[in-house]
Amino acid sequence: MRLVPKATRFAVLVNPGNVTITESTSKALKETALALGVEVLFFNASTPGEIDAAFAAFVREGADALHIAGDAFFASRSVQIATLAVRDRIPASYGSREMVGAGLLMSYGTVLVDMFRQVGIYAGSILKGAKPADLPVLQSTKFEFVLNSQTARSLNLDIPPMMLARADEVIE
Numbered sequence: 001m002r003l004v005p006k007a008t009r010f011a012v013l014v015n016p017g018n019v020t021i022t023e024s025t026s027k028a029l030k031e032t033a034l035a036l037g038v039e040v041l042f043f044n045a046s047t048p049g050e051i052d053a054a055f056a057a058f059v060r061e062g063a064d065a066l067h068i069a070g071d072a073f074f075a076s077r078s079v080q081i082a083t084l085a086v087r088d089r090i091p092a093s094y095g096s097r098e099m100v101g102a103g104l105l106m107s108y109g110t111v112l113v114d115m116f117r118q119v120g121i122y123a124g125s126i127l128k129g130a131k132p133a134d135l136p137v138l139q140s141t142k143f144e145f146v147l148n149s150q151t152a153r154s155l156n157l158d159i160p161p162m163m164l165a166r167a168d169e170v171i172e
Contacts, residue, residue, distance in 0.1 A: 003106065003157055004091050007064035009039045011090075013054055013081075015071040016044045025069040051077060055084040063090065070095040070109070078102040091155055097146040100171055105151045110140040144168040 012029055014022040026042060033040040041061055043054040051074075058066060068074050068081060075098060082103030085092040094100070095109035118138055126132055148171045152159050164170060 002160055002163060003152070004065045007038070007091075009041060009062055009064050011054075011058045011061070011063035011066045012040055012042050012069065013045055013051075013066065013074070014042060014069040015046050015073050017046045017073070018069075018071050021069055021071055029067070046073065048077060048080060051080060052084070055088055055090075058090055059088050066090045066092040068092060068094045068099070068104075075099070086151065086154065089155055091151075091157065097144060097169070100146045100148045100151075103151055104148065105155065105157070106145070106147050108145045109143060111142040111144050114142040115140055146171065 010029075010033065012025065014025055016022055029040050041063060043057055045051045045054045066085065074081060074094070075096070078099045079102055081092070082099060084090075085105075086103050091106075092099075092104045093106045093108070094104055095107060096112060097107050097109075100107045118140075122132075122135060122138075125135060145167050146169045147159060147163065147167045149159060150172060159170075
């Protein structure tokens with residue numbers, strides 16, 4: 001909210017085909033929106049055409065900002081999503097840096113390279129004879145906050161100096 005301080009209506013794009021992510025994202029964001037006193041609007045998309053329709057709905061509904069739920073389908077459509085967000089001047093966020101490189105405003109999420117490294121360690125342990133049930137459950141410990149300053153400028157948003165200082169990377 002510090003990047004878009006006047007925002008009161010937040011759109012959230014979810015893929016209804018990914019039930020687990022859709023449900024967890026919806027629950028968490030509804031609770032957060034209630035605590036912050038903002039409105040959250042959910043939109044579904046599971047095809048490229050539905051992404052186009054969702055962006056038309058964001059504009060029609062007067063969404064001030066957008067969060068795209070983590071989903072492999074959305075990640076594969078990063079250019080389409082970033083193009084639409086820039087066209088419609090919607091500040092948008094995603095859970096991984098790839099979309100910020102494509103033109104979204106920001107991301108905060110797991111460092112995927114570290115996650116894949118952990119998967120490799122698990123696989124190596126299993127190949128060496130460890131029983132999967134004996135391996136500890138791990139959660140990501142490395143997260144990154146990435147900002148796209150060019151996108152911020154195009155949206156006439158000022159990135160507060162404290163946010164710039166906290167960012168792991170600022171894409172120019």
